[in-house]
Amino acid sequence: xxxxxxxxxxxxxxxxxxxxxxxxxxxxxxxxxxxxxxxxxxxxxxxxxxxxxxxxxxxxxxxxxxxxxxxxxxxxxxxxxxxxxxxxxxxxxxxxxxxxxxxxxxxxxxxxxxxxxxxxxxxxxxxxxxxxxxxxxxxxxxxxxxxxxxxxxxxxxxxxxxxxxxxxxxxxxxxxxxxxxxxxxxxxxxxxxxxxxxxxxxxxxxxxxxxxxxxxxxxxxxxxxxxxxxxxxxxxxxxxxxxxxxxxxxxxxxxxxxxxxxxxxxxxxxxxxxxxxxxxxxxxxxxxxxxxxxxxxxxxxxxxxxxxxxxxxxxxxxxxxxxxxxxxxxxxxxxxxxxxxxxxxxxxxxxx
Amino acid sequence: xxxxxxxxxxxxxxxxxxxxxxxxxxxxxxxxxxxxxxxxxxxxxxxxxxxxxxxxxxxxxxxxxxxxxxxxxxxxxxxxxxxxxxxxxxxxxxxxxxxxxxxxxxxxxxxxxxxxxxxxxxxxxxxxxxxxxxxxxxxxxxxxxxxxxxxxxxxxxxxxxxxxxxxxxxxxxxxxxxxxxxxxxxxxxxxxxxxxxxxxxxxxxxxxxxxxxxxxxxxxxxxxxxxxxxxxxxxxxxxxxxxxxxxxxxxxxxxxxxxxxxxxxxxxxxxxxxxxxxxxxxxxxxxxxxxxx
Numbered sequence: 304x305x306x307x308x309x310x311x312x313x314x315x316x317x318x319x320x321x322x323x324x325x326x327x328x329x330x331x332x333x334x335x336x337x338x339x340x341x342x343x344x345x346x347x348x349x350x351x352x353x354x355x356x357x358x359x360x361x362x363x364x365x366x367x368x369x370x371x372x373x374x375x376x377x378x379x380x381x382x383x384x385x386x387x388x389x390x391x392x393x394x395x396x397x398x399x400x401x402x403x404x405x406x407x408x409x410x411x412x413x414x415x416x417x418x419x420x421x422x423x424x425x426x427x428x429x430x431x432x433x434x435x436x437x438x439x440x441x442x443x444x445x446x447x448x449x450x451x452x453x454x455x456x457x458x459x460x461x462x463x464x465x466x467x468x469x470x471x472x473x474x475x476x477x478x479x480x481x482x483x484x485x486x487x488x489x490x491x492x493x494x495x496x497x498x499x500x501x502x503x504x505x506x507x508x509x510x511x512x513x514x515x516x517x518x519x520x521x522x523x524x525x526x527x528x529x530x531x532x533x534x535x536x537x538x539x540x541x542x543x544x545x546x547x548x549x550x551x552x553x554x555x556x557x558x559x560x561x562x563x564x565x566x567x568x569x570x571x572x573x574x575x576x577x578x579x580x581x582x583x584x585x586x587x588x589x590x591x592x593x594x595x596x597x598x599x600x601x602x603x604x605x606x607x608x609x610x611x612x613x614x615x616x617x618x619x620x621x622x623x624x625x626x627x628x629x630x631x632x633x634x635x636x637x638x639x640x641x642x643x644x645x646x647x648x649x650x651x652x653x654x655x
Numbered sequence: 656x657x658x659x660x661x662x663x664x665x666x667x668x669x670x671x672x673x674x675x676x677x678x679x680x681x682x683x684x685x686x687x688x689x690x691x692x693x694x695x696x697x698x699x700x701x702x703x704x705x706x707x708x709x710x711x712x713x714x715x716x717x718x719x720x721x722x723x724x725x726x727x728x729x730x731x732x733x734x735x736x737x738x739x740x741x742x743x744x745x746x747x748x749x750x751x752x753x754x755x756x757x758x759x760x761x762x763x764x765x766x767x768x769x770x771x772x773x774x775x776x777x778x779x780x781x782x783x784x785x786x787x788x789x790x791x792x793x794x795x796x797x798x799x800x801x802x803x804x805x806x807x808x809x810x811x812x813x814x815x816x817x818x819x820x821x822x823x824x825x826x827x828x829x830x831x832x833x834x835x836x837x838x839x840x841x842x843x844x845x846x847x848x849x850x851x852x853x854x855x856x857x858x859x860x861x862x863x864x865x866x867x868x869x870x871x872x873x874x875x876x877x878x879x880x881x882x883x884x885x886x887x888x889x890x891x892x893x894x895x896x897x898x899x900x901x902x903x904x905x906x907x908x909x910x911x912x913x914x915x916x917x918x919x920x921x922x923x924x925x926x927x928x929x930x931x932x933x934x935x936x937x938x939x940x941x942x943x944x945x946x947x948x
């Protein structure tokens with residue numbers, strides 16, 4: 304296990320006009336479940352390749368446990384990677400696949416020790432029953448489990464990189480694999496970096512998450528903090544479905560404007576669809592006209608919907624158990640809001 | 656039941672649809688082959704005089720020392736060709752760049768020998784290896800090796816092998832190259848992180864994914880080298896002595912030179928069955944090992 308420290312690393316692909324990664328500093332704790340979240344092209348894969356040693360940073364250093372590994376090839380960094388589709392050695396059976404990383408480097412490990420370690424990992428992942436099967440003769444789900452097992456099998460593994468590991472797995476068993484991953488991570492205490500564009504995967508897996516866009520880390524924090532108090536409008540927009548609502552300050556009534564302005568002088572106010580309530584319209588409230596409704600389901604016997612509301616030129620979405628008709632004028636009372644100035648969060652709103 | 660019977664009558668018309676194909680196959684494949692089988696059980700003296708001799712010609716062929724010698728030479732030649740061309744082809748494929756102008760140029764260069772007609776290849780080497788005027792032959796002699804493929808059986812063999820390697824290794828290399836380009840980058844990356852050695856990467860990452868194309872490469876080279884005719888005919892004419900007379904050439908001498916139609920037909924059938932047998936043995940053994948693993 305190791306603590307990972309990225310110090311001001313940046314990367315520009317050869318011949319590219321702009322850098323793929325702007326200088327990034329990041330600390331990942333020993334045994335932490337960490338997630339890198341971002342749309343495709345945000346620089347996730349570049350960052351991953353810098354960690355696994357496929358790429359060398361243009362500038363900056365990479366430390367594993369205070370050891371500078373910037374120049375070390377991947378094989379000497381004691382890390383493992385799980386890929387988008389299961390990567391197995393086809394000519395071997397499951398047990399041979401699992402023991403392979405133990406046999407390549409550590410000649411001192413005895414046969415019995417290797418066997419024991421393979422059994423331990425197989426038991427952890429609940430794949431003992433398929434140990435003697437050919438790697439070609441198992442399901443996609445089992446293949447990915449074996450690939451994860453191979454990543455975890457070395458006792459000295461310092462870091463496990465997961466590159467969208469659920470992409471190839473069918474939706475119905477995604478949650479099972481995610482559950483297994485989370486449990487194994489907690490039980491073995493391995494440092495894991497989970498790269499994904501899927502917010503559900505990132506937010507449910509990680510203790511902390513970094514949101515990337517355009518080669519930059521926009522925010523790093525616990526899933527709750529990143530979700531509730533996005534540091535950048537993009538983060539608010541990217542997380543949640545639908546994402547955060549943004550309205551210019553002058554869309555609000557004067558009394559509210561004054562309250563907002565006291566906290567850091569924002570030009571845009573953001574709020575989550577679930578952190579507002581729909582009530583009767585009043586001059587003290589933001590007012591909108593209902594123009595769409597999507598039923599989410601029922602909660603405590605009441606139908607919960609997402610209403611689309613028109614506030615002047617803008618549209619906002621609010622979750623509500625009340626029922627309204629199209630064209631109704633409603634008041635929108637905010638429970639929690641975040642102020643932004645030039646896309647960045649301003650004002651204090653609790654701890655991150 | 657009545658409906659079914661009606662359907663059946665209708666279905667029979669489909670036979671008319673496949674009739675042209677059956678006729679073409681019979682005309683071009685089945686009947687000529689059966690003619691050979693027919694010849695192989697008869698002693699043909701002239702157009703009107705023939706006797707049924709049963710398996711006599713087969714017995715004679717299989718006990719003919721010249722046939723056995725040619726057969727063993729053929730086996731040796733095919734084995735040597737496979738033993739050199741397959742590993743060499745893989746080696747070349749692994750060393751090739753995968754993209755860019757250099758890759759395209761190399762592919763064209765590799766494909767060139769495959770486009771040259773067999774008899775031209777034979778002629779090229781016939782001249783190239785001559786010890787009096789050929790570039791290779793003269794160079795070797797200048798370097799102090801007394802090289803003469805028209806007199807020395809060993810030299811004739813080496814020249815033949817070199818020619819076949821020159822002509823056909825490209826095929827194996829191209830097939831292996833196609834196989835290698837289909838190996839996903841993630842597989843190499845995983846092996847690197849697992850600490851696999853170069854040999855282990857080849858053995859466990861590349862070879863399993865090359866298996867399909869290599870089976871085809873081995874089958875093609877096995878069949879082709881087993882039937883080789885034109886090139887040795889042009890290069891050595893089977894000599895010196897009979898040392899490079901392979902099965903096809905012996906067969907041609909029999910059928911066309913001496914007009915022994917019966918024995919030549921039996922020979923052909925045996926020849927055909929051997930190629931079929933080897934290919935089948937190879938293919939099933941490979942496929943069986945796949946199931947076992």
